[in-house]
Amino acid sequence: MEELEFEYYKRYSQSRYQMTHLTHLTPFVKRPYFSGGTIAHPEKGSGLEALLDRLTADTLRIDRFDILSRYQDHNASPSTRNMHSCQLLFVIDRRVHFYDLYEDRLYLTDPRELGPCWNRDRIYVIGLSDLLNISRYYSEFSLYLSILDAGHVLGNAKNALNALGVRYRIYEAADTEEVFDRLGIPTDSIYGSFMLDLERPPGSLAVTGAARSSRIPALKSFDELRPTEYVSPLLRSFRAAGGDRRKAEASSGVVPIPACRGLRSSAHTMIGNFNMSETFERFEPEEAVRLLSRVRDRSSNPALRFCVAEKEKIWTDDGEFVDKRIDFKRILYNDHEFFDLQTYSRVVICYSEDREMRNAGLIPALIPAGELMQAACLYSADRGYAFRPMKNHNDAYLKEVLGLGEGWEINYIGVLCGSEVSPLRRVL
Structure with missing residues (x-):
């Protein structure tokens, strides 16, 4: 099986x-x-x-x-x-x-x-x-x-x-x-x-x-x-x-993950998702990477990889960054009618090496991607922003950007969003 x-x-x-x-x-x-x-x-x-x-x-x-x-x-x-x-x-x-x-x-x-x-x-x-x-x-x-x-x-x-x-x-x-x-x-x-x-x-x-x-x-x-x-x-x-x-190893005590209590804000708006007026300066990639690393390291798949991508830079899960130009409009497979990634500035990407999937099994390998993206949701809420997990990402383009070969797969992405009220105000 x-x-x-x-x-x-x-x-x-x-x-x-x-x-x-x-x-x-x-x-x-x-x-x-x-x-x-x-x-x-x-x-x-x-x-x-x-x-x-x-x-x-x-x-x-x-x-x-x-x-x-x-x-x-x-x-x-x-x-x-x-x-x-x-x-x-x-x-x-x-x-x-x-x-x-x-x-x-x-x-x-x-x-x-x-x-x-x-x-x-x-x-x-x-x-x-x-x-x-x-x-x-x-x-x-x-x-x-x-x-x-x-x-x-x-x-x-x-x-x-x-x-x-x-x-x-x-x-x-x-x-x-x-x-x-x-x-x-x-x-x-x-x-x-x-x-x-x-x-x-x-x-x-x-x-x-x-x-x-x-x-x-x-x-x-x-x-x-x-x-x-x-x-x-x-x-x-x-x-x-x-x-x-x-069975995973029993917890020996409290897992050191910050408990962000900010109200999570959805970004699935009827008028579409765009962020003409947001700079997202309160979302700090270095801090986000440290928090997500703690979540990942205490999950069932500590080999899960992730990064925070900007249009000109990628912050990796080892705390480093690389200069890399990313065409945000190519990140999604579809849904462009409702989502304009050209007006966004940060995306969280989870990806895995095939051999880790073989070692862990389907559920233990994938469920930490959801845990990690939830931590991104909570951190974003704590910073005053919405966050939208997305499953319709363009795998081929993202693997090209990250330099991943056939032995890797993109598992999940999430997009930092502004207040859902801002687009409505601009439309009105």
Whole structure:
């Protein structure tokens, strides 16, 4: 299966847009899981309530509705088309709970306890990655996108725990078979993208409400991803893998990543993205590189490479810079109707050597790219700017600029943006 992961990685790093959309019948479901079920209430004022509140607030909780945005509901974790392909499960007291970001509530998914390998004295936080919605648009590439999305959520979860001073252990994938069995929905489009476990703080967890009602995923009668060449067998292998196979080293203490608490600002505006009046002088490439290096070095893929590119200069992840002219209008593969990179001045680029991908595996190799880009989002917000992660980059041109051969791939880029209000003012 490792060879299949590598084949998939090479094909969809290079040819992400050259694909057939196989899943147009997939229903788009904004609230697909447990709304209307049994609500779990952490004890008021307890350590458990404080922990869950901080984790959900810093990852998935919707903090604003933006009418200027192409995708209106926003939280701290960017995701493909704002479809929130990565959501969170919490195993507390050996029972599975789901956080509904639209209700801002925790739901008990099943009253039965999990087996003895799930410690009652620990809380397990699992990334529930679901391709049901994004596969409509991206078919095979949806898996790649979902791993990057999960990296954003994981980066925010780790940041929240670091800020609270909570020690944790991390896995790049969970042993999810028993957990998913408690969800009562088909598992053909989902997998566990990561798992954290940490000491359970004091506080009771009461439940109220009737049994949960049926939802669209529970009613569907076909496997949307079955025609895919790579995704369906890869998801089966992820679900079958035990947690120990992808276990990362346990955290020995608080990971030294700054907890930037600035409000993340989206840049997906209806009128297009351009920055005629921004100089971005508060975004300091040297400082950004130091922060991103700390994030990368404590991830599952410390061999991930990155740089901060300006139009005349590239700041590398080893703290050096090289003079290099970059034609910003060539950075994107498409979307030029909405995005004018000629008016921008800084881009963050993640890239990897193939041999590191082979050594790490698909999820451990890619999820740190999402973590790193989330750190760029938070640093930009702390400096007063928006930041837009982009997946439609022109790989061939970027590899030419960076001098990368066939043994390398571009994984992810992000673009520093100004206030979303500035373009509107210029148009009016």
